[in-house]
Amino acid sequence: MLYIKCPYCGLRAQKEFSYGGDATVKRPNINEEVSSEDWDNFVYMRKSPRGKHIELWQHIAGCRQWIKVQRDTATHEIFQTAKVTEEIR
Amino acid sequence: MSQPFRLNKEGLINRNKKISFTFNGKKLFGYEGDTIASALIANGIHLVGRSFKYHRPRGFFGAGVEEPNAKLQVEFNGHSEPNVNATEMELVEGLSATSQNCWPSVNFDVGAINNFLKMFFPAGFYYKTFMWPKSFWYKIYEPFIRKAAGLGVASIEKDKERYEHKFEYCDLLVTGSGPSGLASAYAAAKNGAKVILAEDKPRFGGTLLTDDVSIDNLSGKDWAEKIISELKSMPNVTVKNRSQVFGYYDHNMLVMFERVSDHLEKKSKFTPRQRLWYIRAKETILSTGSIERPIVFGNNDTPGIFLSAAAKEYMKVYGVLVGKKPLIFTNNDSAYETALEFKKNNVEPIILDTREEHSSELIDEAKSKGIDIRFSHGVIVANGYKKVKSAKIGKLNKDKNSFEKIETVDCDCICVSGFWTPSVHLASQSGNKLKYEEKIDAFIPDKKKQHETSVGAANGSFTLEESLKHGFENGSNLSAKITETKKEISIPNVNEKKYGAHDKFWCMPLPKNENPKRFVDFQNDVSVSDIEIALREGYRSIEHVKRYTTLGMATDQGRTSNLNGLQLVSNIENKIVPEVGHTTFRPPFTPITIGTIVGREVGMEYMPTRKTPMHEWHEKNNAVFVDAGAWKRPRYYKQGSETLFEASKREAKNVRENVGICDVTTLGKIDIKGPDAAEFLNRVYTNAWMKLPVGKARYGLMLREDGIVMDDGTTTRISENHYHMTTTTAQAANVLSHLEYYLQIVWPELNVNVVSTTEQWAGAAIAGPKSREMLSKLYPDLDVSNEALPFMGYKESEFFGVPSRIFRISFSGELAYEINVKSDHGMFMWEKMMEVGKEFGNQPYGTEALSTLRIEMGHVAGPELDGRTIPSDVSLNGLVSKKKDFIGKNSLGREAFNVESRQKIVGLIPIDRKSSIPEGSHIVQDQNAKLPNPKLGHVSSSCWSVENNNPFSLAIMKDGKNMIGKKFFAVSPLKNKSIEVEVISSHYVDPEGKRVRS
Incomplete structure (x- = not known):
């Protein structure tokens, strides 16, 4: 079970969180024209990297905040966690 | 009742407390602090099981977690447990242990014929032999293999223990x-x-x-x-x-x-x-x-053969001798300690050391005590079937691959040490x-x-x-x-004593023309020849050799076999061990009980139970409950000897004719506040929300970004910047997360807050033509006329002194209202409603009647919104705005969503007007067509229409609207039914929706 540092609550067990997918995907702006290719990329196309991956988790059994987690998909090492408003580099 | 192999003094057991137990029906005793193994050995019992494949007699090999053989079925403290490691399980009073994998008994085991047919059971035997004919697999081969290759028997009794x-x-x-x-x-x-x-x-x-x-x-x-x-x-x-x-x-x-x-x-x-x-x-x-590893030799699995450290542990911890005429077979100094321990207890061991004559602290001590040490010696093959009787030993030549001299010596146990892993x-x-x-x-x-x-x-x-x-x-x-x-x-x-160097010797050669089995893995019966076969057949990776031969794959995880297996592979392949590599170690290290993994999460504790504030009333009034997620909802209220079908029909009919009340507390409720709430709802829902006036509710549909319907429900504008959203019971948690996602990540600029209020409000629906009359009695001071409280209207008023919210919304398709009060007042509200409703023929109705009512009205719910349907599939395209943007809008233009023959919701009635159509049935043109019979759609929801008194179903069907009037078959292979049906509109009752507005 992973040990995830919620930027609001501190280190908590994985079972308090739910996974939310790739955090680098940006939704096209509302009310703006978007090509169907860009839209399809947003809805369907995801990279499945081996190694570092910035992803979203929600602390559902805690503060209910969505957070960013940078995790190694092969080793599960977590390098960094951040609020969604913060950048992970 | 003497114990022939118990020492007089040695050991850490409590000799003041005798413990009686049985083994294969025989009454025995041991002492507090014994394991089953030590107690049996003390009683001179070594034959405890039969091996997995060849059913060879097996005894104890280790003294702890490394034990590959002694797995017993053990009954104690009122339960029966299979595959218990006899070397780990402590003796308790009244324990009864029996051997596994043998029939009719461990002494005479019919399956042992496999041992004499062993040339037919090499590695990969199952893969090769049971391949053909294919049809034999399920009925003949698999049951046979399962029966033959069993371990213990899992109890089918409920486990009463606490974990x-x-x-x-x-x-x-x-x-x-x-x-x-x-x-x-x-x-x-x-x-x-x-x-x-x-x-x-x-x-x-x-x-x-x-x-x-x-x-x-x-x-x-x-x-x-x-x-x-x-x-x-x-x-x-x-x-x-x-x-x-x-x-x-x-x-x-x-x-x-x-x-x-x-x-x-x-x-x-x-x-x-x-x-x-x-x-x-x-x-x-x-x-x-x-863990000590063995040296491989012929018939090295015979009962009476032990790891040398285990023999020492039996003496020192349990005061038990594993034999009185021991052979110690070693390639290192540690086994000398076992020999010295025997000697101390007046037993004369013979040490066979594969190393050439040399000297070390321990060897010198053994020599000085007069122990018979034979250097350059080893055991070639153990003799004896159910117990070691003698051993053929050999003096090795310098190359260690041939023998200078071979002789047979008597012994009753062999303690083997091949160094430490x-x-x-x-x-x-x-x-x-x-x-x-x-x-x-x-x-x-x-x-x-x-x-x-x-x-x-x-x-x-x-x-x-x-x-x-x-x-x-x-x-x-x-x-x-x-x-x-x-x-x-x-x-x-x-x-401590200084050890000399060990000998890199792990497998005894065989003299010409001798071919006894030499086991590497005891628990899975993998011998040297099996691994040789795997390599001959081209398996190279150690992971493949492992899987083909099952080496190290038993519950002992190859603790005593892995390294010898690797040595063998590297010898044959002419590689060094690190090049061969090792297989993966996976948890658990030792087998653990399922009960422990489950813990307290059994029965009622399996998951939390959510009860509405009116739950007790439902219980008292014969409600039969159904699980809706963690919620318990009344499915129907049983009267007399009614069946589910009869009760739900009665309840639904009463709603259509009079009035009924339904506990709708379980609906998800989300409180939405903030100056941008309207804008947010406008983005979340497919329909327009900017102009909803205060005091009005609206039905809304929300999509996922891929255009699939996510959930539906009503949202009411309580005040300027305050909305009350309802979701389906099932999607409540998902919808909240969904809203939080968009507010926190996608549109953080929107000033909106959301919070779940599901638990805070108790809800009851009042539905039926007499619901307004009943409502006016519940709110004598309130104008509840159609003009004052129209369809989709909202009012706040006191309910007999208790603050309440009144929504004029309907799921049943009848004139209906939903009343919300604070949870604490839920029971009060419900009881008042029952009291006041009496004169109108009010009856409570459960989820089954609720489903009937919505199905015959053609209202969609979970079975239709199944994660595969878009709004137009379920006739909700009227709710999809063309003017504004919303979540998922861009996906609705996808080609596949817009083809003419796309699936659509329809209604089905059986031609005979009698046979109910099983949910999940497939709709086909020809019920007798060859498989795979082309599927035109599926039945999503079924009910007995109380309005028309015949079965009615909703279905999602290819090109549905154009199929209306045509006849098909609804087939359910699961229920072995095929029913001829006619396609009709999904709105079976009140298609114009007059009643809700009446």
């Missing part, structure tokens, strides 16, 4: 209480660290209990006792025996299995049988020790890539992957001095980093 889970955090977890573990725990504890010390066995001390050593002038055992009692007295230390750390998971999470009360005769009702510990440790010391399982599980240590012919941990540090024998250091030193150092350094305190600890003086 618990515990979550724990510590600075340092120490796994194993041998010398290095004790030293680590002690040093860390002195530094003030929070320490957990786990020991698998009942007694602490590991090898200190059996090795002839002294520490600071105390015997190993006394020193261990001293350290343990000091640790136990420290508040920052938890010391646990009978506790096996069996898994090393991510982020330094370790899982431990504690046998809390299996060894107790009596215990309190609330004492768990076993406990699972989830331990998050900052640092972990792996002091798991090492560090227990690296936990290190490997942590992600540590192991490295091969030439000096000890075994793998040891390499670079750390997590916060794990292997010390002592687990790290390949086999001297006490080194183990203690590493233990103290690592325990002190690792804990000092955490506690920032470092206490000086003087490393004690150690007195």
Whole structure:
């Protein structure tokens, strides 16, 4: 079970969180024209990297905040966690 | 009742307490502190089981977790457990053990014919033989294999025992209480660290209990006792025996299995049988020790053949002799200690040492005691079927591949030692890539992957001095980093015997024309020849050899077989062992009970139960409940001997004719507040929300970004910036997360807050033509006329003195209202409604009637919104705005969503107007067509229409609207039904929706 540092609550067990997918995907702006290719990329196309991956988790059994987690998909090492408003580099 | 193999004094057992037990029906006794194994050996019993494949007689081989053979069916404390390791299970009064995998008995086992047919059962036998004909597999081959290759029998009784889970955090977890573990725990504890010390066995001390050593002038055992009692007295230390750390998971999470009360005769009702510990440790010391490995020779699986250290443990811990005429077969010095122990107990051993004559401290001591030592010797083959009677031994030539001399010697046991294998399982599980240590012919941990540090024998250091030193150092350094305190600890003086070098010898050659089985893996019956076959057939990767031969795949995880298997492969392949590599170690290290994994999450505790505030009333009024997620909802209220069908029909009919009330508390409720709430709803829902006036509700549909319908429900504008959203019961949690996602991540600029209020409001629907009359009685001071409270209207008013919210919304398609009061007032509201409703013929209705009402109205719910439908599939395209943008809008333009023949919702009625159509049925043109019969759609929801008094179903069907009027078959192979149906509109009752507006 992973040990995830919620930027609001501190280190908590994985079972308090739910996974939310790739955090680098940006939704096209509302009310703006978007090509169907860009839209399809947003809805369907995801990279499945081996190694570092910035992803979203929600602390559902805690503060209910969505957070960013940078995790190694092969080793599960977590390098960094951040609020969604913060950048992970 | 004498025990022929029990020593008079030796051992740590309690000779004052006799424990009686049975083995295969025979009454025996042992002492408190015995394992089943030690008690049986004391009674001279060695034949305990039959092997997995060949049904060969098997006895004990080890004295603990390494045991590959002695797995018994054990009944104790009122339950029956299969595959119990006899070398680990402690004796309790009244225990009854029986042998497994034998019929009719362990002494005469019909399956043993396999042993004589062994040439037909080589590696890969099952893969090759049972391939053809294919049709034989399910009915003949598989049942046969299952019967023949059984282990124990799982009980089908309900497990009445209590199991618990515990979550724990510590600075340092120490796994194993041998010398290095004790030293680590002690040093860390002195530094003030929070320490957990786990020991698998009942007694602490590991090898200190059996090795002839002294520490600071105390015997190993006394020193261990001293350290343990000091640790136990420290508040920052938890010391646990009978506790096996069996898994090393991510982020330094370790899982431990504690046998809390299996060894107790009596215990309190609330004492768990076993406990699972989830331990998050900052640092972990792996002091798991090492396991002796055997040398391979002919018929090396015969009962009476032991690991040499196990034989010593039986003497020193249990006061039991494994035999009175022992052969000690070794390639190293450690087995000499076993020989000396025999000698001390007046038993004359013969030592066969594969090494050439040489000298060391132990060899000299053995010589001086007059022990018969034969250098360059080894056991070729053991004789005896159910017990060793003699052994053919050979003097090896210099090349160690042929014999100078062969003779037969009598013996009643053979104690074998092929040197030591560090227990690296936990290190490997942590992600540590192991490295091969030439000096000890075994793998040891390499670079750390997590916060794990292997010390002592687990790290390949086999001297006490080194183990203690590493233990103290690592325990002190690792804990000092955490506690920032470092206490000086003087490393004690150690007195131990110096070992000479071991011989890199692991398998005895065979003389010409002799071909006895030489087992590498006892538990899975894998012999040298099986591995040779696998390699001959082209398997190269050790992982493939493992799977083809099943080497190391039994429950003992190859503890005594892995390295010998690797040696064999590397010899044949002309490689060195590190090139062959090792197979993967996976948790659990030892088998653990399913009950422990489940813990307290059984029966009612399996998941939380959510009850509405009116639950007790439902219970008292014969409600039959149905699970809706964690909620309990009344499915119907049983009157007399009514069936579900009869009751739901009555309830639904009463709603259509009079009035009924339904507990709708379980609907998801989300409170939405903020100046941008309208804009937010406008983006979340497919329809327009900017112009919804205060005091009005609106039905809304929300999509996922891929255009699929996510949920539906009504949202009401309570005040300017305040909305009350309802979701379906099932989607409540998902919708909240969905809203939070968009507010926190996608549109953080919107000033909106959302919070779940599902638990805060109790809700009841009042539905039926008489609902307005009833409502006016409930709110005598309120104008509830159609003009004052129209369809989709909202009012706040006092309900007999209690604040309440009135929504004029309808799921049943009838004139209907929903009343919400604070949860605490739920029961009050419900009882008042029952009282006031009497004169209107009010009856409560459950989810079954609720479904009937919505289905015949053509209202969609979960079965239609199944994650595959878009709004136009379910006739909700009227709710999809063309003018504004919303979540998922861009996806609705996708080609596949817009083809003419796309699936659409329709209604179905059976041609005979009688046969109800099973939900899940497939709609086909020709019920007799050859399979695969083209599927045109599926039946999503079915009911008995109370309005038309015949069955009616909703279906999602290809090109649905154009199929209206046509006839098809609804076939359900599951229920073995095929019903001819006619396609009609999905709005079966009141298609214009007049009633809700009446």
